Amino acid sequence: MDFKQDFFEQLPGFYETVAPAGLPAPSWLAWSDDAAVLVGNPQPDEQLLQQLAGNQRMPGANYYAQVYSGHQFGGYSPQLGDGRSIILGEAIGPNGCWDVALKGAGATPFSRHGDGRAVTRSAIREFLVSEALFHLNVPTTRALAVIGSALPVWRETLEKGAITVRLARSHIRFGHFEYCYYSTGGKREQVQQLADFTIRQHFPHLSCDAAGYRQWFVEVVEATARLIATWQAIGFAHGVMNTDNMSILGDSFDFGPFAFLDTFKEDFICNHSDPEGRYAFGRQPGIGLWNLQCLAQALTPLISSDDLLAALTHYQPMLVQHYLQLMRQKLGLPAPAGEASGPEDLALFGAFTAMLEQQQLDYSLTLRQFATLDPVANHSDLRDMFVDTSAFDHWFTGYCKRLGKVDNIEQWQEARRLNNPQYILRNYLAQKAIAATEAGDTAPLQQLYQLLRRPYDAQPGCEDFARRPPDWGEGLIMSCSS
Numbered sequence: 001m002d003f004k005q006d007f008f009e010q011l012p013g014f015y016e017t018v019a020p021a022g023l024p025a026p027s028w029l030a031w032s033d034d035a036a037v038l039v040g041n042p043q044p045d046e047q048l049l050q051q052l053a054g055n056q057r058m059p060g061a062n063y064y065a066q067v068y069s070g071h072q073f074g075g076y077s078p079q080l081g082d083g084r085s086i087i088l089g090e091a092i093g094p095n096g097c098w099d100v101a102l103k104g105a106g107a108t109p110f111s112r113h114g115d116g117r118a119v120t121r122s123a124i125r126e127f128l129v130s131e132a133l134f135h136l137n138v139p140t141t142r143a144l145a146v147i148g149s150a151l152p153v154w155r156e157t158l159e160k161g162a163i164t165v166r167l168a169r170s171h172i173r174f175g176h177f178e179y180c181y182y183s184t185g186g187k188r189e190q191v192q193q194l195a196d197f198t199i200r201q202h203f204p205h206l207s208c209d210a211a212g213y214r215q216w217f218v219e220v221v222e223a224t225a226r227l228i229a230t231w232q233a234i235g236f237a238h239g240v241m242n243t244d245n246m247s248i249l250g251d252s253f254d255f256g257p258f259a260f261l262d263t264f265k266e267d268f269i270c271n272h273s274d275p276e277g278r279y280a281f282g283r284q285p286g287i288g289l290w291n292l293q294c295l296a297q298a299l300t301p302l303i304s305s306d307d308l309l310a311a312l313t314h315y316q317p318m319l320v321q322h323y324l325q326l327m328r329q330k331l332g333l334p335a336p337a338g339e340a341s342g343p344e345d346l347a348l349f350g351a352f353t354a355m356l357e358q359q360q361l362d363y364s365l366t367l368r369q370f371a372t373l374d375p376v377a378n379h380s381d382l383r384d385m386f387v388d389t390s391a392f393d394h395w396f397t398g399y400c401k402r403l404g405k406v407d408n409i410e411q412w413q414e415a416r417r418l419n420n421p422q423y424i425l426r427n428y429l430a431q432k433a434i435a436a437t438e439a440g441d442t443a444p445l446q447q448l449y450q451l452l453r454r455p456y457d458a459q460p461g462c463e464d465f466a467r468r469p470p471d472w473g474e475g476l477i478m479s480c481s482s
């Protein structure tokens, strides 16, 4: 891998240099060829293994941990920083640069009381979901590899240490700006330095002046709104939407107790440590705005309050517009001529998900049924999924009215197939692959990963992967200490 060191060279004071502690007896547990292409197609050989395990120096790399802070569960934590993630620099790829981070590489000056480690379970979950979201067209950080080891690490039980090699377009979080703002008592210099860097690197069409800063924040608001609309449409609960886990580029970032919905449930909570459901599935849109408000506060030295408030007003319309667009694609509704049908379509989608929730139906499997639906000639397979068929009939009548005439049913079905995945990363599937890997067999992890690379293509012999959990209702929320 070839590196450049823009963050390291241009932002001294925003990180601490560190030495990775290394991993004993490292081995490849997973590798993403797709992600490898992004950083110049390195091969997973023994030398690269030792380098990414932190046992040998990587030529051209620096080793540093970034400082940031953030609002966690509503309260401000003044100094967080990379406590278990070491960044090597920006790897140069054919279509841009990617930060390479070793998540779980050992303690840093920001580890506080933590051990700086990740475990096999959490590293595999991060790997699988990063790549799964990418193939579902959700903006996300990527994962190049998981490296396992013999290192004992205590969580609730004794586990093994592992590293996820994360690729990110940027590791800059909302929390980076909050750190600059709060640690300097709201002075402009550091906030501006970081904003200028972010704009130069990632928003090169904007200038570093008052007009540029204003427009930049609008674009951050809109990217965040689109991200969360995408999560809501795909049925993804992140679980830890603290501002230190919000990417400034609107990429899904930091995967801990996440879950894809099985049964549709608006107030689904995937995080054991969130009994009040601050980050429940249905609250994600509101939390996105709350987090942007925190970011806006941190940008007050740079952008006027009026401009910040004006930018925030873009959030809801953008989120709704994007959600409508994605749901129309899922359900096969034509784009409306004007914006007039927005509220009607929202009501139609809301009635659909409410019906799924009432009847305890699986979100993704029900949507996938639209890939074989013929609204005029045969809708019995879809209808048969519902217990309360009269509620379904009522909804379906409204749906057909909105749908109108479908000219080419095969084409329409194919488009539904390409918008409603057959395979999603259900927790129980991840858990099975993890258990096998921990027992020394990586084949199930490989098989699951290969399915998630092509989530829309039904694979013969893989019907089991397209089922909801056999024991759904119990064990749905995983223990996710990472």
Ligand SMILES: Nc1ncnc2c1ncn2[C@@H]1O[C@H](COP(=O)(O)OP(=O)(O)OP(=O)(O)O)[C@@H](O)[C@H]1O
Pocket (backbone or CB within 6 Å): 080, 081, 082, 083, 084, 085, 103, 110, 111, 112, 113, 114, 115, 116, 117, 118, 240, 244, 245, 253, 254, 255, 256, 482
């Ligand atoms: N095992 C650990 N050792 C040291 N610090 C940790 C550990 N686990 C979490 N932290 C730190 O606690 C804070 C919040 O953790 P959080 O789970 O959001 O992040 P993370 O998953 O460790 O990393 P990232 O956000 O980079 O994906 C971060 O500062 C993180 O570095």
Ligand SMILES: [Mg+2]
Pocket (backbone or CB within 6 Å): 244, 245, 254
């Ligand atoms: Mg985090």
